Amino acid sequence: MIVARLMVFLLLATCLVGTSSATDNRAQDAKPQSAPSPAAAINGYQPKWWKEAIVYQIYPRSFKDSNGDGIGDLKGITSELDYIHGLGVNVIWLSPHYDSPNADNGYDIRNYRKVMTEFGSMADFDELLKGIKQRHMKLILDLVVNHTSDEHAWFVESRKSKDNSYRDYYIWRAPKDGQPPNNWTSFFSGSAWKLDPTTGEYYLHLFAEKQPDLNWDNPKVRNEVYDLMKFWLDKGVDGFRMDVIPFISKREGLPDLPPEYMAKPQYFYAMGPHLHEYLQEMNREALSKYDVMTVGEAFGVTLEQTPSLVDERRNELDMIFNFDAVRLNRDGEVWRDWTLPELKAIYTQQNQALDVHSWNTIFLSNHDNPRVVSAFGNDSPQYRVASAKALATMLLTLKGTPFIYQGDELGMTNYPFTSIDQFDDIAVKNAWKAMVVTNQVSADAFLANMRKTSRDNSRTPMQWDNSRNGGFTTAPKARLAVNPNFLEINAKQEFSDPNSIYHYFAQMAALRRKTPAFVYGDYTDLDPAHPKIFAYTRAIGADKYLVVLNFSTDVVTYKLPDAIKVGDLLISNFGKNADRGDTLHLKSWEARVYKY
Ligand code: TEU
Ligand code: CA
Numbered sequence: 348m349i350v351a352r353l354m355v356f357l358l359l360a361t362c363l364v365g366t367s368s369a370t371d372n373r374a375q376d377a378k379p380q381s382a383p384s385p386a387a388a389i390n391g392y393q394p395k396w397w398k399e400a401i402v403y404q405i406y407p408r409s410f411k412d413s414n415g416d417g418i419g420d421l422k423g424i425t426s427e428l429d430y431i432h433g434l435g436v437n438v439i440w441l442s443p444h445y446d447s448p449n450a451d452n453g454y455d456i457r458n459y460r461k462v463m464t465e466f467g468s469m470a471d472f473d474e475l476l477k478g479i480k481q482r483h484m485k486l487i488l489d490l491v492v493n494h495t496s497d498e499h500a501w502f503v504e505s506r507k508s509k510d511n512s513y514r515d516y517y518i519w520r521a522p523k524d525g526q527p528p529n530n531w532t533s534f535f536s537g538s539a540w541k542l543d544p545t546t547g548e549y550y551l552h553l554f555a556e557k558q559p560d561l562n563w564d565n566p567k568v569r570n571e572v573y574d575l576m577k578f579w580l581d582k583g584v585d586g587f588r589m590d591v592i593p594f595i596s597k598r599e600g601l602p603d604l605p606p607e608y609m610a611k612p613q614y615f616y617a618m619g620p621h622l623h624e625y626l627q628e629m630n631r632e633a634l635s636k637y638d639v640m641t642v643g644e645a646f647g648v649t650l651e652q653t654p655s656l657v658d659e660r661r662n663e664l665d666m667i668f669n670f671d672a673v674r675l676n677r678d679g680e681v682w683r684d685w686t687l688p689e690l691k692a693i694y695t696q697q698n699q700a701l702d703v704h705s706w707n708t709i710f711l712s713n714h715d716n717p718r719v720v721s722a723f724g725n726d727s728p729q730y731r732v733a734s735a736k737a738l739a740t741m742l743l744t745l746k747g748t749p750f751i752y753q754g755d756e757l758g759m760t761n762y763p764f765t766s767i768d769q770f771d772d773i774a775v776k777n778a779w780k781a782m783v784v785t786n787q788v789s790a791d792a793f794l795a796n797m798r799k800t801s802r803d804n805s806r807t808p809m810q811w812d813n814s815r816n817g818g819f820t821t822a823p824k825a826r827l828a829v830n831p832n833f834l835e836i837n838a839k840q841e842f843s844d845p846n847s848i849y850h851y852f853a854q855m856a857a858l859r860r861k862t863p864a865f866v867y868g869d870y871t872d873l874d875p876a877h878p879k880i881f882a883y884t885r886a887i888g889a890d891k892y893l894v895v896l897n898f899s900t901d902v903v904t905y906k907l908p909d910a911i912k913v914g915d916l917l918i919s920n921f922g923k924n925a926d927r928g929d930t931l932h933l934k935s936w937e938a939r940v941y942k943y
Contacts, residue, residue, distance in 0.1 A: 390867040390887045391703035397586070397640035397665060398706055399866050400485070401743070401856050402750045403436035406714045407444055407466055408452055409808045409827065410753055412820035419808070419819070419826075421467040425475045430838065432482045434756055434849065435856030438640075439479060440588050442714055443489045444472065448498050450557035451535075451773055452806075454489075454590060455496035459575040476583060485585035487640060492572045493591045494558040501571075502559050506543050506550070515565045518551040518597065530603045532612055536777040551601075553594060553616060555773055563595040563625055573632040586639035589664070593617035593648050593656075596625060610679050613647030623655065626663040635662065642708060642748075643667040650700045657705045666706045666748060669697060673711055676722055680778070682799040687898045690723075691875050698746060698870045707747030711738065712755055717804040719752070721761035725936065730900055731758050733936035736851045736920035737896050740938035743855045744885060744894045746870040751852075754809050757841050758848045761804040762830050764797060771827050772803045803827065812839035854918055858940070864890050873908050880905050880933070884943075892917075893941040897933040905931045914943035 387394060411423030421444065431439065443453030446461040453463060462472050479486045495502060504513035520528035520540070527540035527549055533556075540549040541556045551560045561568050576587070596619030608615040634641060643656060645667035656664050671693045675685040697707055712719035720726050724734030735758035742749045764770065767779050767790070775797055782788040798804075808825045810833040811818030816825045817833035830836070841849035859865045868885035879899035885892045893911065897903050907913070907929045916923065919939040926932055931939070 388703075389863055390869065392706075392867045393659065394867070395640075395665075395706075396485075396638075397438070398748060399860065400438040400640070400748055401436040401859065402438040402440050402487070402748060403431055403434065404440045404442065404713055404750060404752045406442045406452075406753060406806060408442075409806050409819075411809060411811065412822065412825070415821040416465070417820050417822035417824055417826050418465045420465065421462065421471040421475050425471070425478050428475075428478045428482055428484075432484060433853060435853045435860065436751060437483070437860075438485045438487060438585070440487045440642075440750065441489065443491055445491075448496055448557065450496065450555050452771075454491050455494070455498075455555065455558045456491055457496040457498045458500075460578055473582070480583070485640075487586040487588055487642075488579055488584050489590060490576065490587035490592075491590040492561060493594045494552065494554060494560045497557045497559055505559075506545055509546050509548070515562055516568050517559050518562050518601075519546070519548045520551075520601070521548055529601050531601070531616075532604070532609075534613075535774050536781040551597075553591075555777075560597075561595070564597075564621065569625060569628065570632075573629060576629070576633040577636075580633065580637045580639065584639075586641050586665075589641060589643045591646055592626075592643040592664070593619075593622060593645050595619070596621040611647075614649070615647075617645070617647030618652055623661070623663060626656070627661070630662045641665045642750075646670060650696055653700060654702070654705045657701075659704050659706075666708050668708050668710060668713075668750075671697075673713075673716055677800065680796075680800065682796055687878055687881060688876055691872050691881060694745060694870070695872050695875065708750055709742055709745045709747040710750040710752075711742065712752040712805060713750070714752065714805055715802050717800060718759055718761050719755045720758050721804065722799070725900065726758075726760040730936050731760065732848055733920055733934075733938075735848045737898070737936045737938040739848065739852045739855050740894065740918070740920065740940060741881065741896055743852075743859045744865050744883075744892070744940060746868070746885070749859075752805060754805070756849050756852045757810060757836055757838055759807075759810060759836060760830065760832060761798060762807050762828070764794060764801065764803070767794070769828065770797070770801065770803050771806070772801065775801055775803065810837040812837050851918075851920060858918060862892070863887060864892055868892070873911070877905075879903055882907065884911075891943055893943045895931060895933065895937075895939045895941075897935065897937045900935045902935060903933045905933055907931065911943060913939075913941045916941055 405424055407424060408419045410419040411427055412419050413422035413426060444462055444466050445456045446458035446463050447453045447456050462469050476486055501513050501516045504511050505517045527538050531539035533539045533552060533554060535555050539551055539553050541552055542549050552558050553560055563569060594616045598619055604612055604615055641664045643664045648667060650669060653667060657666050672690060675689055676683060701707055711723050719738055720731055720735040724738050770776060783790050783793050807827050808817060808819035808829045813834050817829040817837055819825050819829060841847040864885045864887045868887045871884045873882040874880060879897060879901060880903060881896040881898055883894050912929050913926060917940045921934055921937050
């Protein structure tokens with residue numbers, strides 16, 4: 348049975364590599380061609396370094412300040428490369444480090460070929476890249492090209508006059524009956540259109556007013572983007588995380604948002620008519636010339652649409668971030684309590700939607716979301732460490748390339764916000780003006796929601812030690828206040844404690860990296876309906892692993908289904924135990940990985 352399945356995979360891989368069709372090709376329809384060596388496939392998958400990678404995301408502003416100005420910088424990152432390497436990750440994703448007026452912390456780029464002055468110089472960047480390569484790690488950059496800053500030279504020109512040669516670099520429209528051209532809304536509140544007095548026309552901005560959307564239908568814009576990509580690729584970077592990339596192609600005629608999309612406009616803005624064409628062109632013109640990885644931030648892309656972006660035969664993206672899991676705790680922008688069967692269902696659906704030609708990502712946090720232990724674990728003092736380790740166990744054993752956000756390896760938590768003045772994020776400030784100042788939502792309700800959902804939860808400075816400002820900066824004040832729990836939760840403390848989250852994470856990462864089944868193995872959820880236990884297997888043929896996670900504060904006696912009996916315990920966040928056979932006695936938030 349297993350052998351038969353393996354053969355079907357091999358046959359598929361042999362037959363279909365190199366065809367351009369993304370339709371559901373089945374083995375029996377496909378004609379064998381002269382094939383790239385099928386023996387190289389693992390469980391049907393073409394092995395790739397980025398499928399085997401563990402990615403660590405750095406938000407440079409909040410990582411480490413080297414010169415005492417209160418703002419994290421590139422030299423700060425370079426000084427902590429051993430710390431990152433010690434964790435067992437091997438790819439770093441750097442959030443934007445480009446010149447920017449920081450309306451949205453670097454996601455508004457003024458010059459794509461210049462390092463943000465606050466972060467350092469190009470020499471500092473080269474030094475960072477060198478340090479990464481010396482440690483046999485890789486670096487991917489954030490490619491933010493759905494929009495630029497309004498201070499980018501292209502936009503400065505574009506807004507000057509209707510016949511300026513850069514006018515068509517952006518999306519300009521005349522007013523409609525004295526109003527914006529359509530009803531599109533910005534993700535940072537209000538209309539997505541801003542009237543520019545110089546020419547009396549509106550420009551489109553799906554994010555802040557200072558983030559005008561580029562006009563990708565203009566071939567000049569596309570070539571500019573491919574050139575700037577090559578600029579960084581030629582320096583030796585290993586790929587890109589692409590910011591809101593499914594939004595680059597806008598719907599023909601810019602039709603109004605239909606009412607059913609009002610609460611979730613991303614599903615209307617994404618997957619425009621020329622998206623595939625532009626991504627394939629980008630591949631041809633830039634990416635295909637290098638051995639790099641790409642991951643698209645696929646806000647607004649459904650699971651059904653995903654293979655059309657990541658199927659390797661299409662030459663578009665290697666993988667995308669699907670938001671279903673990370674936003675399971677959200678109804679629009681409002682917190683909702685999630686359940687474990689819902690989370691399990693998402694991973695099963697992802698597994699079913701992607702065949703051997705597509706690849707997935709696994710993440711539950713980043714700079715746009717709250718802290719993983721606060722949102723998906725339990726950040727109370729009693730359970731924080733155990734639940735952070737249980738989540739690390741899950742993230743590093745599910746199917747897809749794991750992306751870990753800085754500080755999650757320390758079990759850093761959400762910030763105890765009590766007032767609007769403590770926030771920095773433009774999304775929060777604009778929402779406050781739109782909702783609280785207009786009396787639509789009470790300040791208390793707003794703050795209660797932001798304590799759980801705000802992006803600033805994950806943007807507070809890294810907690811390095813128990814000195815002032817958690818060792819993030821020597822300045823009297825950090826850019827954003829350090830979480831007051833830095834006295835207990837910090838890297839120095841984690842490093843010195845053999846039972847810390849950091850060390851557990853490093854062991855888990857090492858286990859994943861030496862075990863092909865955790866990368867390429869089949870995924871099976873053993874018990875989709877269980878409200879507290881997440882039990883699944885990863886297997887390549889007879890090389891089988893069992894993961895059991897107690898997602899609750901209860902002590903649970905759990906009988907394994909399917910006559911499975913535990914074998915060797917490879918790792919657990921509670922050490923060894925006496926359980927043998929098919930019945931497990933799990934402590935609160937206990938996580939175990941077995942060979943069986
Ligand atoms: O985020 C895209 C995005 O649409 C969401 O993450 C959204 O901004 C937010 O969470 C509100 O729901 C990307 C970047 O990751 C983010 O930091 C930027 O602000 C945004 O694009 C604009 O570049
Ligand atoms: Ca600094």
